[in-house]
Amino acid sequence: DQQVKQNSPSLSVQEGRISILNCDYTNSMFDYFLWYKKYPAEGPTFLISISSIKDKNEDGRFTVFLNKSAKHLSLHIVPSQPGDSAVYFCAASGNQFYFGTGTSLTVIP
């Protein structure tokens, strides 16, 4: 049973606009959440994370928002750039790491 879900398999955004990637989870015991970025034929690389004691964490163009009551987190990329085109995985940390199915982001120049 998928404990971390990314319901949008793909997303296309114009360069310069905002990209919003969404993630839902089912286990209220998760206390740490991460986003990874993956280019084709490469391993995922860590992008940004958030602890459950916070509702927002920002790193440059990337911001992650956490809504614990809704068991929902989102990744905002502003402004989006063509180099951001990749697959983004959401993950939650419990007794192990649980990954979502990924969202493929395409930023159109």
Add this chain to the structure above:
Amino acid sequence: DVKVTQSSRYLVKRTGEKVFLECVQDMDHENMFWYRQDPGLGLRLIYFSYDVKMKEKGDIPEGYSVSREKKERFSLILESASTNQTSMYLCASGWAAGTNEKLFFGSGTQLSVL
């Protein structure tokens, strides 16, 4: 920088062959993981190890085994490769899952079983 090295980027094997995928990390991490990535299915955990000679089944261990004889090395073994094991295999290492901990991934091995 943390380095997780997978021995092969691309492998082509025949059905029934025994396949070894090797992974080495240089950060003295306790935990090491093997995932496979398939389109639409995301990253699925095959096996993980939290110490030398220790192993735990993940979500999809069938058809696979693992070996961890040294802390820095974690091997994934396909005893008799089948076409449905064609996939991208990703090794990762890290400290224990928990706040402020993250996984570091290797570059992946794209395995094709013909």
